Amino acid sequence: xxxxxxxxxxxxxxxxxxxxxxxxxxxxxxxxxxxxxxxxxxxxxxxxxxxxxxxxxxxxxxxxxxxxxxxxxxxxxxxxxxxxxxxxxxxxxxxxxxxxxxxxxxxxxxxxxxxxxxxxxxxxxxxxxxxxxxxxxxxxxxxxxxxxxxxxxxxxxxxxxxxxxxxxxxxxxxxxxxxxxxxxxxxxxxxxxxxxxxxxxxxxxxxxx
Amino acid sequence: xxxxxxxxxxxxxxxxxxxxxxxxxxxxxxxxxxxxxxxxxxxxxxxxxxxxxxxxxxxxxxxxxxxxxxxxxxxxxxxxxxxxxxxxxxxxxxxxxxxxxxxxxxxxxxxxxxxxxxxxxxxxxxxxxxxxxxxxxxxxxxxxxxxxxxxxxxxxxxxxxxxxxxxxxxxxxxxxxxxxxxxxxxxxxxxxxxxxxxxxxxxxxxxxxxxxxxxxxxxxxxxxxxxxxxxxxxxxxxxxxxxxxxxxxxxxxxxxxxxxxxxxxxxxxxxxxxxxxxxxxxxxxxxxxxxxxxxxxxxx
Numbered sequence: 001x002x003x004x005x006x007x008x009x010x011x012x013x014x015x016x017x018x019x020x021x022x023x024x025x026x027x028x029x030x031x032x033x034x035x036x037x038x039x040x041x042x043x044x045x046x047x048x049x050x051x052x053x054x055x056x057x058x059x060x061x062x063x064x065x066x067x068x069x070x071x072x073x074x075x076x077x078x079x080x081x082x083x084x085x086x087x088x089x090x091x092x093x094x095x096x097x098x099x100x101x102x103x104x105x106x107x108x109x110x111x112x113x114x115x116x117x118x119x120x121x122x123x124x125x126x127x128x129x130x131x132x133x134x135x136x137x138x139x140x141x142x143x144x145x146x147x148x149x150x151x152x153x154x155x156x157x158x159x160x161x162x163x164x165x166x167x168x169x170x171x172x173x174x175x176x177x178x179x180x181x182x183x184x185x186x187x188x189x190x191x192x193x194x195x196x197x198x199x200x201x202x203x204x205x206x207x208x209x
Numbered sequence: 210x211x212x213x214x215x216x217x218x219x220x221x222x223x224x225x226x227x228x229x230x231x232x233x234x235x236x237x238x239x240x241x242x243x244x245x246x247x248x249x250x251x252x253x254x255x256x257x258x259x260x261x262x263x264x265x266x267x268x269x270x271x272x273x274x275x276x277x278x279x280x281x282x283x284x285x286x287x288x289x290x291x292x293x294x295x296x297x298x299x300x301x302x303x304x305x306x307x308x309x310x311x312x313x314x315x316x317x318x319x320x321x322x323x324x325x326x327x328x329x330x331x332x333x334x335x336x337x338x339x340x341x342x343x344x345x346x347x348x349x350x351x352x353x354x355x356x357x358x359x360x361x362x363x364x365x366x367x368x369x370x371x372x373x374x375x376x377x378x379x380x381x382x383x384x385x386x387x388x389x390x391x392x393x394x395x396x397x398x399x400x401x402x403x404x405x406x407x408x409x410x411x412x413x414x415x416x417x418x419x420x421x422x423x424x425x426x427x428x429x430x431x432x433x434x435x436x437x438x439x440x441x442x443x444x445x446x447x448x449x450x451x452x453x454x455x456x457x458x459x460x461x462x463x464x465x466x467x468x469x470x471x472x473x474x475x476x477x478x479x480x481x482x483x484x485x486x487x488x489x490x491x492x493x494x495x496x497x498x499x500x501x502x503x504x505x506x507x508x509x
Binding site: 044 | 237348438464465470475
């Protein structure tokens, strides 16, 4: 763990990988819920860092953080959210070719995995989900699409994501969901917030062939 | 003609609704947003008797023209500009009571970029995630004003403030001085780049917007190529994209990013950054020793 200063009121805590970042994030939330944290305006996990922004005395907090015993991330008792999906994306065949498996096997592998929202970014409610084995990492599309429909299930690098709204995008589209990922009028605007467990459940009628 | 609302006669180049923004949602990918010059937005609110959270209008360079449908107290501040009611000059930076149906014009900024228009009662569009701010990056909040649109006003909270002796408006900067602290990714740049940032002459680029203050000047050379895995970004972060010219993140900045952050600008200097017109000279002044290392966390 390495804590880097970010201006005078923030710390960027760098960890070795996403699981460690997720473990620190979970511990921060546990301690905040228990009233054991100083006021921190934003706790922002990312690929292998956690940003603590809006914090008085970041140096002191960095020293305190070094003394913490942080439990490793393990499958929560918390149930995974199930997101029904039609595996009908235009890039399903390309992903099957990259994985060197038939398309049906892409559906089986993807829907068998349990995902965790590692972090959010790009647009409100867009979660970067980890859970696929590293060998299934895929590159972005060589040419990004100018418009990806809302609800598109997509892959890039080690991540799975669902576009909360229509936007430009370069990820490989493998499916579609009708689940609303982002609704500012809802009490929890984002369905997928960091740490949430997720499973994608194939809608039978939607599988090709 | 007596409902609490105003019509937009001329929206101007870019006029948005702004309040204190929506901090606390960065982990969901939601930018903080809010007035780029919060001091000025706070002052116009005080002038019309509004609480600090009330929503105001933020104009960009060429002002706007509005027609309130009710008698209302207004105040225009921030970037200095002419203010007229039905074509007659009225005070800038002071509360003005205007009749229902009159034409209120905030003229082009004489100096600076962003003027603020407050109405007693505030602008009462529906909040999203606790804020009425227009967020141009993610599309949250009301869209930018368009000619002919009508926006609701709230009920006045109290009498306009009496600020005898004038209001301390900061002047838009002739030279923008930005105090910076190096890090978190200063080690991704060469020593020469750190010297360049603090010694070279940069200017505010016309490509600046609510997301970032873009600059023009010498390229900052990287010691490490490529991008970082996405990491959290703060207000005031000096990010260096591939063209090598520093960008200072403003209120609508993305919450995560992969370009290395060389330094962070003191938040108190960002209101001046929001009022610096394109072409304004920029100086980055380090307030700590260059290349601050990570805090010693005592962990190998």
